[in-house]
Amino acid sequence: MSNKKITLEITGMTCDHCAATIKKFLSTLPGINADVSFQNKEAIIAINDDTSVDIIITTIETAGFKAIQK
Numbered sequence: 001m002s003n004k005k006i007t008l009e010i011t012g013m014t015c016d017h018c019a020a021t022i023k024k025f026l027s028t029l030p031g032i033n034a035d036v037s038f039q040n041k042e043a044i045i046a047i048n049d050d051t052s053v054d055i056i057i058t059t060i061e062t063a064g065f066k067a068i069q070k
């Protein structure tokens with residue numbers, strides 16, 4: 001199982017707490033490791049080949065933010 005990294009541009013974050021919230025939501029998804037940066041307005045996420053990017057984006061939307069794959 002090989003890992004790859006994706007970068008998502010995130011809109012709607014206003015402080016570090018928002019980044020922590022997104023990270024908390026993403027931690028509920030199996031097999032991924034997310035690094036969310038408020039400064040860079042992006043999330044760098046290590047995923048498996050069988051991980052759906054759509055589910056990651058939907059999860060971020062559930063947390064109240066918008067994500068677009070770069």
Ligand SMILES: [Cu+2]
Pocket residue numbers: 013014015016017018019
């Ligand atoms: Cu915030």
